[in-house]
Amino acid sequence: MVKKSIHDINSKIRDGSVNVVTAEDMVHIVGELGAEEAAKEVDVVTTGTFGAMCSSGVWLNFGHSEPPIKMQKVFLNDVEAYTGVAAVDAFIGATQLSESQGMDYGGAHVIEDLIRGKSVHLRAVSHGTDCYPRKIIDTNLSLDDMNQAIMMNPRNAYQKYNAATNSTKSTMHTYMGTLLPSFGNVTYSGAGVLSPLSNDPDYLTIGTGTRIFLGGAQGYIVGQGTQHSSGGGFGTLMLQGDLKHMSPDYIRAANFTGYGTSLYVGMGVPIPILNEQIAQATAISDAGVTTKILDYGIPSRDRPALRDVTYAQLRSGCVDINGNDVPTSSLSSFKRSRQIASELKEWILRGEFFVSMPVERLPKDVSAKPMKQTEGIALVSDIMAVNIITISKDASVYDAAKTIMDTEFNHLPVVSSGNTLVGIVTAWDISKAVSQNKFDLVEGIMTRKVITASADERVAVVARRMDQNSVSAMPVIDREGHVIGMITSDDISKLFARRS
Amino acid sequence: MKIKISISSDVVTKPIMAESILETGILLNISQAHFDRSHGEVVADVDEDRFDIMCKSLTNKGAKVTKLDTPIMWDENECVECSACVSVCPTKVFSLDDDFSLQVDESKCIQCGTCVDMCPHHALSLGNNS
Ligand code: SF4
Ligand code: SF4
Numbered sequence: 001m002v003k004k005s006i007h008d009i010n011s012k013i014r015d016g017s018v019n020v021v022t023a024e025d026m027v028h029i030v031g032e033l034g035a036e037e038a039a040k041e042v043d044v045v046t047t048g049t050f051g052a053m054c055s056s057g058v059w060l061n062f063g064h065s066e067p068p069i070k071m072q073k074v075f076l077n078d079v080e081a082y083t084g085v086a087a088v089d090a091f092i093g094a095t096q097l098s099e100s101q102g103m104d105y106g107g108a109h110v111i112e113d114l115i116r117g118k119s120v121h122l123r124a125v126s127h128g129t130d131c132y133p134r135k136i137i138d139t140n141l142s143l144d145d146m147n148q149a150i151m152m153n154p155r156n157a158y159q160k161y162n163a164a165t166n167s168t169k170s171t172m173h174t175y176m177g178t179l180l181p182s183f184g185n186v187t188y189s190g191a192g193v194l195s196p197l198s199n200d201p202d203y204l205t206i207g208t209g210t211r212i213f214l215g216g217a218q219g220y221i222v223g224q225g226t227q228h229s230s231g232g233g234f235g236t237l238m239l240q241g242d243l244k245h246m247s248p249d250y251i252r253a254a255n256f257t258g259y260g261t262s263l264y265v266g267m268g269v270p271i272p273i274l275n276e277q278i279a280q281a282t283a284i285s286d287a288g289v290t291t292k293i294l295d296y297g298i299p300s301r302d303r304p305a306l307r308d309v310t311y312a313q314l315r316s317g318c319v320d321i322n323g324n325d326v327p328t329s330s331l332s333s334f335k336r337s338r339q340i341a342s343e344l345k346e347w348i349l350r351g352e353f354f355v356s357m358p359v360e361r362l363p364k365d366v367s368a369k370p371m372k373q374t375e376g377i378a379l380v381s382d383i384m385a386v387n388i389i390t391i392s393k394d395a396s397v398y399d400a401a402k403t404i405m406d407t408e409f410n411h412l413p414v415v416s417s418g419n420t421l422v423g424i425v426t427a428w429d430i431s432k433a434v435s436q437n438k439f440d441l442v443e444g445i446m447t448r449k450v451i452t453a454s455a456d457e458r459v460a461v462v463a464r465r466m467d468q469n470s471v472s473a474m475p476v477i478d479r480e481g482h483v484i485g486m487i488t489s490d491d492i493s494k495l496f497a498r499r500s
Numbered sequence: 501m502k503i504k505i506s507i508s509s510d511v512v513t514k515p516i517m518a519e520s521i522l523e524t525g526i527l528l529n530i531s532q533a534h535f536d537r538s539h540g541e542v543v544a545d546v547d548e549d550r551f552d553i554m555c556k557s558l559t560n561k562g563a564k565v566t567k568l569d570t571p572i573m574w575d576e577n578e579c580v581e582c583s584a585c586v587s588v589c590p591t592k593v594f595s596l597d598d599d600f601s602l603q604v605d606e607s608k609c610i611q612c613g614t615c616v617d618m619c620p621h622h623a624l625s626l627g628n629n630s
Pocket of ligand 2: 574578579580581582583584585586602618619620621622623624
């Protein structure tokens with residue numbers, strides 16, 4: 001039985017006799033010596049991770065202007081910061097986008113610019129009060145000019161994260177990066193063997209008050225992160241640190257095409273090896289951390305899992321999906337995760353960083369709930385038109401024109417003899433055919449690639465498909481391809497108008 | 501040298517590449533081809549000295565020819581070596597070496613632009629269309 005205290009380890013740090021290794025080294029040490037011997041040998045195991053963490057931001061205090069202002073709206077380089085608190089405090093969040101530059105620049109870039117020593121433009125407006133008479137202020141501030149710049153990240157350092165792929169026929173742009181069509185690639189995130197929470201899955205040493213590496217400076221764990229879901233192995237952390245001491249090596253703005261901005265955050269947690277149980281937990285390798293590959297092609301909260309996968313398989317560069325070798329990409333940087341674990345190790349060896357015991361443990365066996373939706377979820381079947389008119393592919397263009405005139409439907413689904421959908425004609429197609437003097441069959445002028453919906457799909461999903469394909473109506477079909485209804489952009493606008 | 505041959509919808513059904521090869525006697529080594537109903541795009545290697553003749557022949561038949569001589573540019577200062585670009589490149593320009601450093605072999609680049617959109621850190625750009 002090995003039993004060490006935090007105090008013992010900190011004394012060793014003070015006198016320079018401490019033995020610190022990274023979580024990668026620990027895999028081999030426990031492999032060779034066993035957990036008990038390893039626990040005797042090793043005092044601290046360092047972890048590290050560097051990846052996109054959207055749920056990040058900084059509390060800023062600007063100081064008071066003369067005459068003073070109670071800020072009601074604040075913009076930093078045109079990116080809005082939240083100031084629904086006291087007069088000159090504001091929170092700049094990583095994913096807030098610039099009013100003028102859109103997805104090219106966001107809160108994450110403001111944060112990186114500040115760390116790089118650049119000054120940012122502050123504009124604040126107010127309604128003016130007796131105690132705070134000023135109504136508007138414009139000024140340029142750098143990090144040194146602020147009283148505080150405290151990074152406060154509500155959700156960082158996911159224990160592990162689901163990998164992503166795409167079953168659809170088109171490229172998707174997501175916060176997991178570009179997902180190529182037909183399972184063209186897999187993207188993933190997380191440090192596996194070096195992941196802080198995966199190295200202490202029972203939260204024996206990691207909890208409220210734990211001193212950590214954050215962005216190149218010392219920081220602290222505030223407690224469980226939002227959406228902390230320890231039950232399924234998806235624990236998260238809320239972190240705090242002083243932006244004034246951080247480095248652009250470990251805090252980087254990012255842009256995900258078609259999604260927006262995010263912040264790459266580097267963080268690492270030291271794990272004091274107090275006994276062999278803790279030593280054993282830090283022996284976890286990439287092969288020991290299992291996650292799932294989810295199909296992001298399904299636009300639902302509950303994306304289907306295609307298979308289980310370990311970080312070792314993901315990191316090999318290629319995984320098997322349905323018998324095909326699919327290339328993988330990490331979004332987080334393993335090289336930088338390693339640098340963080342090594343740098344934290346150096347700090348401890350140099351006696352600049354001491355380990356701590358949490359004042360409160362993280363909750364175990366909890367899971368995040370989905371949103372309760374009191375409005376109900378509208379399905380296509382709730383709002384689609386069922387009294388629909390179709391036309392046969394063998395009908396004449398004249399018949400189609402007449403049907404449109406008689407029924408006032410702008411879109412006619414075209415069906416084959418078995419009543420299955422084969423195309424669609426619109427009033428526009430007919431005008432075009434007439435102008436070109438084409439009076440043959442509907443089949444010759446119809447659009448063959450029809451964008452369709454099915455009755456059990458959610459309206460919000462279908463609305464996005466309509467937008468993306470620039471169409472204003474879609475036939476609703478059943479499994480056999482029979483047309484059972486029509487849904488139009490008008491139906492959808494009416495539904496949302498009723499609700500707002 | 502690598503070239504890109506773009507073929508628009510009005511000529512996409514004609515065998516113009518075969519015609520040009522027969523007419524000029526110059527070989528094209530096709531490494532990538534993509535066709536849909538509206539247009540086609542082919543990446544091929546051609547002898548540097550004979551490029552002008554081949555280019556003229558293809559252009560006369562309605563194709564557009566671009567030299568692929570400005571491959572992907574990698575800004576090491578912006579790059580964080582995540583490897584997001586690795587899985588999207590059709591020609592395996594990017595790879596990670598044993599210590600997880602990014603290796604870039606730009607000679608394989610066909611300037612498709614996919615990695616430019618993928619890179620979260622604006623570390624990749626193409627000369628003409630950023
Ligand atoms: S432009 Fe295309 S071919 Fe060139 S490196 Fe990027 S993804 Fe690869
Ligand atoms: S995606 Fe960009 S940042 Fe990531 S490794 Fe490639 S070039 Fe570097």
